[in-house]
Amino acid sequence: MIITHLNLGILLTRIWRSMVDVRIAGARSSTKPNVSAEISNLVTPGDVITADTGFMRGHGTYMEDEKLYASVAGVVERVNKLICVKPLKTRYNGEIGDVVIGRILEVGTRRWKVDTHAKLDSVLMLSSVNLPGGELRRRSEEDEKMMRHYLKEGDLISAEVQSLFSDGALSLHTRSLKYGKLSQGQLVSISPSLIKRRKTHFHNLPCGASIILGNNGYVWICPTINEEVEQTGGYEQNLEPIQKSDREVIARLRNCVLALAEHKMMLYDTSVLYTFEASLRYSVKETVKPEVMADIIEVAQQRLEREGT
Amino acid sequence: MPTDSRRLTGPEETKSPYAYVKQKKKLQVLTGKRHDGRSPETLRPIFLKADVVSQARGSAYIEQDNTKVMCAVYGPREVGRKEDFSMKGIINCVFKYATFSCRYRRSYQQDSEEKDMSVQLLDALEPAVCMHKFPKAQVDIYVTVLQNDGSALAAAITCASVALANAGVDMYDLVAGCSVRIADNLVLVDPTESEEYKSQDDNPVNHGSVTLGYMPSLYQVSAITSKGEIEFEVIKKAINLCGNTSQTLYPVLQKCLNNSRFSLSLRFSLSLVRYHFCVQF
């Protein structure tokens, strides 16, 4: 009797240990709701937005024969007299003051080239970073030689857009202790137009992880940052193993962010948190399945609407 | 398939006469002894020599009875294409059967089997080479099989690692290659061409071959490939046997390299002697 029980135990663990789930594509229910009538201000390139000459031409539009045409597919937005079309999927168009996440591509003379999901590579000048050992340090030649030591190819940073060059390339700075090199965590890349502009983009979520919603569509999820101790610009990295419970929270958050993006929902602290809470009914593994994703999003969406946030 | 018009390729329609010869159905060993009188676990006698191509940085020649392989190593030299830039070195491996080396005539151009062999050879050698020691540079390894009587890949691995060491490329360890043929419950080490696994022979389960590249002083496997349908337990056994056999090859490799260095130092000391003579007279 005991022996058979043991065998069963082994059998069960074996089955549990490996999960392969092969689906037929046709079995997938159409998860996307019909949105045709709801949004009336959708335009495609070449559509006349207005023939009224009283408006100003913004991004995603062009003027011809005194009419305003759309040049991208997206939603028309109007601010006073300015008309823009905001495309659903886009490279990042930087604005001064935006919080972005970037990856170092190249170490140059007195500058780093950074990928920020923008059309052109962004620039981080040696003069606009905090170097280890205090804010008000002069940059010496020594620092120039040590540039690869501070930030090397592949490193991730959080930064703020300082200014725009004439060709549209961004100049970044990390001159605040909240910015700098990022340590352990996960990067998720989504469309920049899904990030809602907020006062702050750094959030310590109550579920036990921190999230940086970069305006450029890069989302950084990491273990909770202790504000007083660890804000050193990221030069001292903690490479100790992270607890499994924290890791599960991070994985769940990642899946939630991707689910929100998949269903074209705006991302901000509340929406992420509500989605996270809605997902708690499922195990982390299950949250990547499309039908679970749809369910979580629906629950979160209802809650958001109910609370009017 | 692009053809090379500069070379004589012969008429396209020819077929080797051996293709029409009736194949022997059974492996000889299943009915008795191996045809060259070896026991299943014995290797063929090995002759290994470094420094055979005078103009290459390093070279080696290996003979396992009728399997004869030659390898030359050039470089490290600067990487030609700029987009291949990397802080680590690059190894380029070319494995080629000489056109006349096999039962069937090979073409001048690398066929897909030879390309596959090149990749496997590269995978076998890469873990053994200190790639960070020659950044931005490339090492070229050319292996030519002069005569193929089975276990060509294993011989090529051994030969190329000796050639690399002979070229003075920094290495963590040497790599010894070994292959076995699995035939039911028999495992034959170092199979000859007639003993090698061929897929067209209608073999049942547990017929196949395994080739291993083994780093004998680190006890690490640097390459492993198999052919044929084999059960898990059987293949495990074969891998172990391969590892153990490769281990026995290690002294041969060491001795060969020592010999080549010895002849080098001998030459060096001879020139010193001559120098002494010069001073005396």
Place this chain on the structure above:
Amino acid sequence: MVDVQLSDAEKVFILHGVQDNCREDGRGCEDYRHLEIETSVMSNTNGSARVRLANTDILVGVKAELGTPSPEKLNKGRIEFFVDCSANATPEFEGRGGEDLATDISNMLYRAYDCPNCFDLQQLCVIPDQQCWILYVDILLLECGGNLFDATSLAVKAALFNTSIPTVTVTKDEGVVDLEISDDPYDVQRLDMKSSPCIVTLSKVGHSHVVDASQKEECCTLARLIMGVTEKGTITALKKEGSGSLDPTSIEDMMETGRRVGESLNKCLMDALAEEERQGTKKKSLGFLR
């Protein structure tokens, strides 16, 4: 290979995650990502299938043509694999950029299918010594999201399952052999491919190994073991890839895992295919409408 760049800290994060059996999306070390399969997606082929493994997307079309058998296998047909890395997947594949990856994948498929019990080539014989079917299995990589070998082999197996070859009637008239090929779409023969292998790739990350590595995880591995596994658990091909070396004991562990995962992969695939077949014409075909 299509590479992503990671910082050291990200790599450490992934490495420890694998050790804890909790990967970036919460999967365990032996779990596959979401896998979807559909057969009969291309009308001009004898059989076709499309596989999406998370964001890896692979389309396979099988075409059967008549040809003469090669002299060493006179009573057998042939099966040819051809992989095309579409530049749609990544601009790196443009021109000859994807050629190395393509030959790697097709060579692995040749090896995995290269034993008489996995795929019986005699069923492709029409007239011994004279005519046989040659199956051209064309594989198109539409999107690369890691683990291409496994996804490709699944798609190939599904496409072969879906393949039907027109019935050929051979008539001999005074020494003249006549071939009559039926053009009735229902007068066809299916292939026996039950025991064809699936490829399982095991990536060594730190001291553990994972199946179905994502691109980020592939970036953290130095050595991978790629193996062809049949539903019975036999191993039809084995290959180490990458610049690292492996311990003999860890090879054993990886093979054990590979065999176990391969068995269940084969089973799940066949179950899904049988289910799709059972639905028959009632099934909702999705094609490329995603």
